[in-house]
Amino acid sequence: MASQAEPQARTRIAVQAVSKVFSDQPQKALAMLEAGETKDVILERLGTVVGLNRVSFDVAEGEILVVMGLSGSGKSTMLRCINRLVEPSAGAIVVDGTDVTRLNQKDLLEFRRHKFGMVFQHFALFPNRTIQGNVEYGLEIQNVPKAQRAEKALAAIEVVGLKGWEAKYPNQLSGGMQQRAGLARALAVDADILLMDEAFSALDPLIRRDMQGELRQLQRKLGKTIVFVSHDLDEAIALGGRIVLMKDGAIVQIGNPEEILLAPATDYVRRFVEHIDVSSVLTAERLADRGVAVLRAGHTAAEARLAIASCQQTSWYVTDEGGRLVGRATREQVERCTGTIGAVMEAGCDRVEASATLRQAFARLAANRDGVAVVDDRGHLIGTVTHRGAARALARDTAGTAAASAEEARHGLVHPKISA
Amino acid sequence: MDWSIPKFPLDTLCDQALTWLTVHLSGVTLAVAGVIANWIEVSTAALSAVPPPITIVVLAAICWRIAGIRPGIMAAAGLAFLWNLRLWVPTVETMILVTLATSAALVIGVPLGIACALSRRVWRTVGPFLDMMQTMPSFIYLIPAIPFFGLGPVSACFATIIFSMPPVIRLTALGIMQVPRELIEASEAFGSTPMQKLFKVQLPLAVPTIMAGVNQTIMLALSMVVIAAMIGAGGLGREVWRSIQRLEAGAGFEAGIAIVIVAVILDRVTQKLALRLRPTGQAAH
Ligand SMILES: Nc1ncnc2c1ncn2[C@@H]1O[C@H](COP(=O)(O)OP(=O)(O)O)[C@@H](O)[C@H]1O
Numbered sequence A: 001m002a003s004q005a006e007p008q009a010r011t012r013i014a015v016q017a018v019s020k021v022f023s024d025q026p027q028k029a030l031a032m033l034e035a036g037e038t039k040d041v042i043l044e045r046l047g048t049v050v051g052l053n054r055v056s057f058d059v060a061e062g063e064i065l066v067v068m069g070l071s072g073s074g075k076s077t078m079l080r081c082i083n084r085l086v087e088p089s090a091g092a093i094v095v096d097g098t099d100v101t102r103l104n105q106k107d108l109l110e111f112r113r114h115k116f117g118m119v120f121q122h123f124a125l126f127p128n129r130t131i132q133g134n135v136e137y138g139l140e141i142q143n144v145p146k147a148q149r150a151e152k153a154l155a156a157i158e159v160v161g162l163k164g165w166e167a168k169y170p171n172q173l174s175g176g177m178q179q180r181a182g183l184a185r186a187l188a189v190d191a192d193i194l195l196m197d198e199a200f201s202a203l204d205p206l207i208r209r210d211m212q213g214e215l216r217q218l219q220r221k222l223g224k225t226i227v228f229v230s231h232d233l234d235e236a237i238a239l240g241g242r243i244v245l246m247k248d249g250a251i252v253q254i255g256n257p258e259e260i261l262l263a264p265a266t267d268y269v270r271r272f273v274e275h276i277d278v279s280s281v282l283t284a285e286r287l288a289d290r291g292v293a294v295l296r297a298g299h300t301a302a303e304a305r306l307a308i309a310s311c312q313q314t315s316w317y318v319t320d321e322g323g324r325l326v327g328r329a330t331r332e333q334v335e336r337c338t339g340t341i342g343a344v345m346e347a348g349c350d351r352v353e354a355s356a357t358l359r360q361a362f363a364r365l366a367a368n369r370d371g372v373a374v375v376d377d378r379g380h381l382i383g384t385v386t387h388r389g390a391a392r393a394l395a396r397d398t399a400g401t402a403a404a405s406a407e408e409a410r411h412g413l414v415h416p417k418i419s420a
Numbered sequence B: 001m002d003w004s005i006p007k008f009p010l011d012t013l014c015d016q017a018l019t020w021l022t023v024h025l026s027g028v029t030l031a032v033a034g035v036i037a038n039w040i041e042v043s044t045a046a047l048s049a050v051p052p053p054i055t056i057v058v059l060a061a062i063c064w065r066i067a068g069i070r071p072g073i074m075a076a077a078g079l080a081f082l083w084n085l086r087l088w089v090p091t092v093e094t095m096i097l098v099t100l101a102t103s104a105a106l107v108i109g110v111p112l113g114i115a116c117a118l119s120r121r122v123w124r125t126v127g128p129f130l131d132m133m134q135t136m137p138s139f140i141y142l143i144p145a146i147p148f149f150g151l152g153p154v155s156a157c158f159a160t161i162i163f164s165m166p167p168v169i170r171l172t173a174l175g176i177m178q179v180p181r182e183l184i185e186a187s188e189a190f191g192s193t194p195m196q197k198l199f200k201v202q203l204p205l206a207v208p209t210i211m212a213g214v215n216q217t218i219m220l221a222l223s224m225v226v227i228a229a230m231i232g233a234g235g236l237g238r239e240v241w242r243s244i245q246r247l248e249a250g251a252g253f254e255a256g257i258a259i260v261i262v263a264v265i266l267d268r269v270t271q272k273l274a275l276r277l278r279p280t281g282q283a284a285h
C-alpha cells in the first residue's frame, strides 16, 4: 500500500470512541449506541438526535485528513468536538498528549488560542472589521501588543496572497478572497493545527480548485496539520490526504483515496465513489508491475543472457549500479552483445514519475508499445506500467461498479447524490 | 346581575401593596425626587437663559455632525419656528425631560437587554413584563408615581422611563441573538472569553438593531412626556393640556405642531446615527 512508503509520523490528534448525543440526558442514548443501535432507531425510540457514534481516528503530524460524508453525517459535529465548540458526550480526544475533553474552561481557552486555527464554510469574517482587523482577531484576544499583532497579521495576509487588501472590508472582497482572509486569520495565530469546515464549499468551482492546490502547497511549506471537512469526494481526492468517510455519525471507512476507490468497505462507499474517475486517482506507483526482469548496464553479455533466458519479452530496462534507469536493451541487442550491456543498449528511454496519475500516464502509454517505465523522484526504476495493467485497473473498477448497480437495482435504492 | 362569587379584590391588593411600599420607601424616593427636581429646574433655567439663537445653532450643528447637512438645516428651521411661536421655554423643558428619561431608560435597558440575550432564564422572566409594560395604558403609570415622587417632572420622568424602556430591552436582546452563529463560533474558536465575545463581536454587530430600539425609546419618551403634563410635567405637554382645558383649538394646534417638529428632529437624527453605525463597510470605529 502507498501509505507504507511514508515514515511513521507522530500522532497529533487521537479521537477515541467519541460519541455525541444532542440531549440533556444522554445516558440512555449512549447505552443504546454501545448496544449497537443505529442513529435512526435511537431517534425513533428516544427522539434523541445522535451526532456521532463512537468515532475513532488518528491525525498524524503534517497530514491533511479529510472528513467526508453526506450532509448530516456528523462531519461538522466531529470537527467541533476537537476544539469543543461542541461538547462530546463520551470518549476522549487527545491532542499532543492532552485530553481536550478534560480541560477546564480556562485551560480550554488557552488551548483554543494556541493550538487551533479554524476556517469556516461561509468565511465567518467580522463585517465590522477590516481584513487586517479580522486577521488580527486571534492575536487581539491573546492581548498581543498592537505592533506585533500588525506584523504577524500582515505576514499571514501576504502568505495567502492578499497583500494590498488589508484595509478593505470583507464585503468589498470576492468569495475566494474572503476565504483567503479566513485562512490568514487562522494562520496568524501560529497554531499548527488547522480545522477547516467545508472551507471551499461556498466557492466557484474554478476558484475552489485553485484554493485546493494552494492549500496543499501551503501545507507542505508550513507543515501544518489539517483536518478538512468536505462533502465532496473530488475535493477529498484533490487534497491528497487520507479520507475518513462518515455516515449517520459513524465511520464507514478510513483510507487513502486509492484504497477507498479500489477496495470500498461497503456498498455505501462503492456507490459513493462510483462517479469518480479512477484514472485520475490511481498513481503510476500503484500500477507499476514490480516483477519485471531488469538488466544492469555493467552486465556482461553472458550475465545478461542468463538473466533473460527464461523471459519471453523482447526488451528490458537497464539500470546503473545504483538502480537508476539509464536505458533499454532489446533481445537482439543482448544477443549481439560482446562487451557490457551499457555499450549496446539504447540510452535513455521514456518514463513516468511514480506520483503521476494514470490519466497523466496515458499519453506516454500511447507512445510506447511495450508500456512505460515508472521511476521515483531520484530516477530509480520502480517497475513498468503496461497497457494491459492500465486496462485491468480501469476494468476492475467498472466491474465493481456494475455489481453495485445491479445490487442497487434489486433493492430499489436511490443513488446518493452528494450535496451540501 | 346577581353575583354569587365575590369579586377578586385586585384593586384592593394593589392599593395595599402600594401603600406598604409608600410607607417604607417614599422617604427615600421623595428625597431623591427632590434632588432630581432641583436638577431639572436648574438645568431648565440655565438652558432657557442662554439666548435661543445660540442654542439653536449649537443643536443644529450637533444634528449636522451626526446626521448630515439636511437634518441640520431642518433642525435649525424647526427650532427657529418654535422660538417664533413663543414656545421656546416649553420646548427646552420637554427636551430636557426626554433626554433625562431616555438616558435612564438606556442605562437600565441596554444591560437588561444584554442579560436577556445571554440567559434564557432572564429572557423568560423579563419577557412577560415587557409585554405588560407596553400594553398597559400609559397614564396608569402616572398614578403610583405620585406617592413616590410627588407631583411634577420627576414622577413624569419615572413614568416615562417605565413606558419607554421595553423597545430598547427587546431590540438589544434581538440584535445580539441575531448575530450569525458562524461568527459566534469564529470568536469562540479563537479562544475568546465570554466578555471578549460580547464586546468584540456581539455588541458591535448588534449596534444597528440597538439603535433602532433607541429610536423607538426616544419616540415613546416624547409621547409620554406630553401625557405626563397631567401630573405637572411642564413643557409642550402643558401647553396642549391648557388648550384642552380652555378649548383653544388654535393654541392646541400650535403646541401639537411643536411636538411633531421635535419628534421629527429626534427621529431623523437617531435614524441617521443607526445607519452610520451599521457594521459593514465604511463605519468609523
Ligand atoms: N445543535 C444541534 N442540536 C441537535 N441536532 C444537531 C445539532 N447540530 C447538529 N445536529 C444533528 O447532528 C447531525 C450531524 O450534523 P452535522 O455535524 O452538522 O453534519 P454535517 O456537517 O456532516 O452536515 C445532523 O443529524 C444534525 O441534524
Ligand SMILES: [Mg+2]
Pocket: A075, A076, A077, A198
Ligand atoms: Mg457541516
